[in-house]
Amino acid sequence: VDSPVPGVAQVGVTPMALRRTSQRNLSRSDHERLLLVKSMSTTAELDAAMPHSTRRSSALFNFNVPGDMDQEDAEDVLMEANRSPMPKFPQGAKLGTHLNCYSEPDPSNFHVRGAKYLSDRKKFPSGDFIFPIRGVDLFLTDTCPENAGSNRGVFGGNLREKPTFIINFRLPWGVLLAYFEIPERFIPFIKACYDPAFDKSSLPSLKGMSPSDRCVARYLQASDKKKDQVLKIVPIVVEGPWIVKTTVGGKPAILGTKLPVTYIYQPAEKGKALYLEADLDIVSSSAARGILSVARAYTQVLTLDLGFVVQGNTDDELPEQMLVGTRLHGIDPISAPPFPPSKDVFFRSADITDSEESL
Incomplete structure (x- = not known):
């Protein structure tokens, strides 16, 4: 697939996204396209720059659901169209x-x-991530939903196959979702926090754990308020313009002191694994919006590492070890698919089509 940036392969662009991108930017130079990303604050503003016919197909997710298709089959087809995850x-x-x-x-x-x-006060390179990465999604949406894990379309419909920790970056124009597998040894500590019926006397002892595992276990078992005091984000610009490296900085920051964080727990059920989601409300933080406004102008030329670590505050929680991490390569918001539709879309799609055709 050809990329809008010469000499760069755009492996993550879906056929649906390519149609939208080509229609939106048929006469745009690469420079103009970057300016569009820089000025974009919501998908509504992006739609305003599109031809009416393109806006209409975008509203329908560029896919018509047959009227005789049942809801579950329609969801499966639309998930395939979205080509999730990245x-x-x-x-x-x-x-x-x-x-x-x-x-x-x-x-x-x-x-x-x-x-x-x-x-x-000395720091050292981290050991392995405690939660291994499962994948990443980027979706366009004006609603920036909480509890994205409840949507069947995220992570290609396979989210509930393994216990998963989701970090949901709620952006002004979409959501960036990072998924990490929760090792089995930490499941009891999550239940101890969120499941009222869980017998806390059955919790494994912390004494035999490594310092980093002990730190994470305490984090998972703690109240959401206490979680806000110890979860740190560590952003590193691996490749990118000097202005972005200067703005992002790379220093750890306690998330709960910078922006609102909401935790959502969904227990295991009917063969589906549990998940714990941390929703980061970027829109509500002026500092985060400021950094984002600089970075989004250069997203296509950025290689960005995003890491999270639970802060060790006592000797028995040190040395620290990175909890999770992901590297993002040249993310292009314009090419992202729309957030998978809610269930009622399948029953409204025919009505939307009829009303659009009458315009």
Whole structure:
């Protein structure tokens, strides 16, 4: 697939997204296209720049659901059309040669508190991520929903196959969803926090755990208010313009002090694994919006590492170890698919089509 940036493969662009992109930008130069991304604050503004026929097909997710198709089959078809999740960056490829994909970064890129940090203040490269990455989604939407994990279309419909920790970046124009597998040893601590029926006397002992596992177990078991005090984000610009590197900085920040964070727990049920979702309300944070306004003008030329670590505050929680991390390669918001439709869309699609055709 040809990319709007010369010499760059756009492996993450779906056929549906390509149709929207080509219609929106038929006469746009690459420079004009970057300016469009820079000025975009909502999908409504983006639609305003599109031809009426393109807006109409976009409203219908560029896909007509047959009237005789039942709801579950229609959801499956639309999930296939969305091509979720985002593809992985090709192993061994040179940075900057592929757009719209993700990879797992080297955890040693992140420096964390050492075993004697409380006395010597020294940091060291992290060991392996505690929760391995499952994948990433990027969707366009004006609603920026909470509890994205409840939508059958996210992660290609396979979210509930494994216990998953979801980080939902609620942006002004969409959602960026990162998915990480929760190791079985941490499940009891999540239940201890959110399941009133869970017998806390059955919790595994913290004494035999490594310091980093102990720190994470305490985080998962803690109230949401206490979680806000210890979960840190560590952003690193691997490749990108100087202005973005200066703005993003790369220093750890306690999330709960920078923006609202909402936790949603969905227990395991009927063969479906549990998930814990952390919704980060970027829209409500002036500081986060400021950083985003700078970064989004250069998204296609950015390689960005996003890491999260639970802060170790006592000797028995040190050294720290990165909880999760993902690397984003040349993310192009214009090419992202729409957020998978809610269930009622399937019953309204025919009515929408009729009303649109009468315009």
